[in-house]
Amino acid sequence: MSDRTLSQSRRNSALRPNRNNNIFLNTDLENQLKAFREKAADAMPGSDWTPFEKNRSLPPERADIVIVGGGVVGWSIAYWLKQKEMIRDGVRVLVVERDPTYSQASTVLSAGGIRQQFSLLENIHLSMASADFMRNINEHLSVLNDDPVDLQFNHSGYLFLASEKVAHIMEENYSTQRYAGAKVALLSPTQLKEKCPWINTDGVVLASYGLENEGWFDPWMLLNAFRRKAISMGVYQCFGEVTGFKYTTNTMTTAEGDKVDFRRIKYANVQMPNSLEYQPVECAIVVNAAGAFSGKVAEMMGIGLGLKDTIAGIPLPVEPRKRFIYVVHCPNGPGLDTPFLVDYSGVYFRREGLGGNYIAGMSPEEEEEPETNNLEVDHQFFQKIWPHLAHRVPAFECLKVTSAWAGFYDYNTFDQNGIVGMHPLVNNMFFATGFSGHGLQHSPAVGRAMAELILDGGFKTLDLSAFSFKRIMTKEPMLERNIV
Numbered sequence: 001m002s003d004r005t006l007s008q009s010r011r012n013s014a015l016r017p018n019r020n021n022n023i024f025l026n027t028d029l030e031n032q033l034k035a036f037r038e039k040a041a042d043a044m045p046g047s048d049w050t051p052f053e054k055n056r057s058l059p060p061e062r063a064d065i066v067i068v069g070g071g072v073v074g075w076s077i078a079y080w081l082k083q084k085e086m087i088r089d090g091v092r093v094l095v096v097e098r099d100p101t102y103s104q105a106s107t108v109l110s111a112g113g114i115r116q117q118f119s120l121l122e123n124i125h126l127s128m129a130s131a132d133f134m135r136n137i138n139e140h141l142s143v144l145n146d147d148p149v150d151l152q153f154n155h156s157g158y159l160f161l162a163s164e165k166v167a168h169i170m171e172e173n174y175s176t177q178r179y180a181g182a183k184v185a186l187l188s189p190t191q192l193k194e195k196c197p198w199i200n201t202d203g204v205v206l207a208s209y210g211l212e213n214e215g216w217f218d219p220w221m222l223l224n225a226f227r228r229k230a231i232s233m234g235v236y237q238c239f240g241e242v243t244g245f246k247y248t249t250n251t252m253t254t255a256e257g258d259k260v261d262f263r264r265i266k267y268a269n270v271q272m273p274n275s276l277e278y279q280p281v282e283c284a285i286v287v288n289a290a291g292a293f294s295g296k297v298a299e300m301m302g303i304g305l306g307l308k309d310t311i312a313g314i315p316l317p318v319e320p321r322k323r324f325i326y327v328v329h330c331p332n333g334p335g336l337d338t339p340f341l342v343d344y345s346g347v348y349f350r351r352e353g354l355g356g357n358y359i360a361g362m363s364p365e366e367e368e369e370p371e372t373n374n375l376e377v378d379h380q381f382f383q384k385i386w387p388h389l390a391h392r393v394p395a396f397e398c399l400k401v402t403s404a405w406a407g408f409y410d411y412n413t414f415d416q417n418g419i420v421g422m423h424p425l426v427n428n429m430f431f432a433t434g435f436s437g438h439g440l441q442h443s444p445a446v447g448r449a450m451a452e453l454i455l456d457g458g459f460k461t462l463d464l465s466a467f468s469f470k471r472i473m474t475k476e477p478m479l480e481r482n483i484v
């Protein structure tokens with residue numbers, strides 16, 4: 001090969017991925033651009049014109065930790081990583097978010113609720129820690145010279161209603177909640193009627209009401225507070241889509257002679273909006289916090305694409321599931337004292353603002369799950385909810401649906417609980433996903449736990465090892481009985 005063809009070939013290799021070792025070599029190109037910029041600056045002293053100026057929205061070339069997904073979970077992790085770093089700017093963290101408008105993010109389309117009333121100790125602890133964080137939010141997330149954070153928190157407890165069939169479960173959950181230190185009260189139908197005179201207690205044999213650490217708040221405020229603080233602490237933000245990874249593979253042979261591939265991500269490819277090209281970001285760790293789409297991000301590393309009945313063949317079981325929320329106006333409704341009520345039929349509602357508005361919803365049956373290729377609302381679905389609403393609160397016989405929206409649950413099809421921790425075959429991909437309807441409220445505590453796992457090598461404050469990917473491999477679901 002002549003010198004000319006050799007240098008031509010090197011230049012070309014700088015522009016495309018090297019398929020043999022999966023590493024994108026862009027150093028040549030960067031050096032050439034740098035030299036060109038310096039030459040242009042010499043030629044025009046005093047001018048601030050720079051040819052091929054780096055696009056400010058481009059991601060940095062290197063980051064220690066790339067977080068895929070800038071929802072509340074991603075930004076919480078970013079904040080906690082900076083909070084825990086030992087040396088200022090010791091850890092370079094990049095959050096990559098593909099949708100600057102957040103039009104499809106579960107966080108902003110959620111109902112904004114937080115409750116301690118779960119059946120699993122881990123979930124109760126996560127809620128209590130997150131509630132504590134939110135109570136002191138300005139100690140954590142205030143930024144010098146900026147307005148204080150106001151989550152618009154409504155301190156109204158969740159009120160769960162149980163029928164004869166499920167009352168024993170409510171009692172068991174109550175014991176676990178009390179054991180965890182949560183303040184919850186059980187109410188008889190008479191006590192329930194005293195507390196909520198507007199309620200029809202037919203069919204209710206027991207109710208449980210959260211006395212503290214429960215209510216609802218503005219999810220966008222929480223997301224933005226994490227983001228604003230994290231950026232003030234030096235986290236990089238980039239609006240682009242992670243479309244793939246470059247990785248190295250180490251193949252090992254088991255005692256039985258089976259080959260197992262261990263992968264290590266070297267680069268995350270970030271595609272910028274309106275561009276066909278991607279920018280590779282060299283990184284040491286990737287956190288998959290892509291919410292409902294984290295299963296797809298895992299697939300980019302081959303997770304779930306291996307042979308059936310092998311670990312590589314087990315997918316990250318997280319997929320989008322569409323849920324509808326209807327806003328109703330009912331001037332004669334329960335009013336200011338409305339809790340976040342969850343009926344045993346599965347229907348829930350809470351007050352929305354102060355003008356006689358409420359939001360209501362219900363998860364569909366498995367066989368009637370709506371399609372997930374859009375966020376259109378099925379207005380007919382309200383007809384399934386309304387009879388339950390009107391049965392429980394007679395005033396809801398007369399209401400008007402004023403608007404509605406749909407959002408995706410980051411639905412864990414295995415056991416509807418979070419998946420937190422590393423993947424066994426991709427040594428440097430961490431998951432924080434699959435929260436299936438309770439990820440918003442757990443995000444403060446999950447972010448802290450993830451930062452501990454990454455920076456300290458293990459959970460310190462809350463042990464979330466039960467949420468690891470291992471339970472999916474061993475087929476041991478961790479079922480939460482209080483899923484809304």
Ligand SMILES: Cc1cc2nc3c(=O)[nH]c(=O)nc-3n(C[C@H](O)[C@H](O)[C@H](O)COP(=O)(O)OP(=O)(O)OC[C@H]3O[C@@H](n4cnc5c(N)ncnc54)[C@H](O)[C@@H]3O)c2cc1C
Binds near residue numbers: 098433
């Ligand atoms: C209708 C509804 C009601 C809910 N109610 C509650 C509630 O009351 N309480 C509660 O705690 N939880 C609730 N949830 C669940 C909660 O919203 C989620 O669990 C939580 O918001 C998940 O946060 P996240 O950051 O993981 O996901 P998201 O907010 O969805 O953020 C993930 C982000 O990743 C981005 N992304 C995806 N793929 C890529 C990629 N390849 N590259 C770059 N970016 C990517 C997406 O654009 C998205 O912005 C509700 C959800 C819905 C839909």
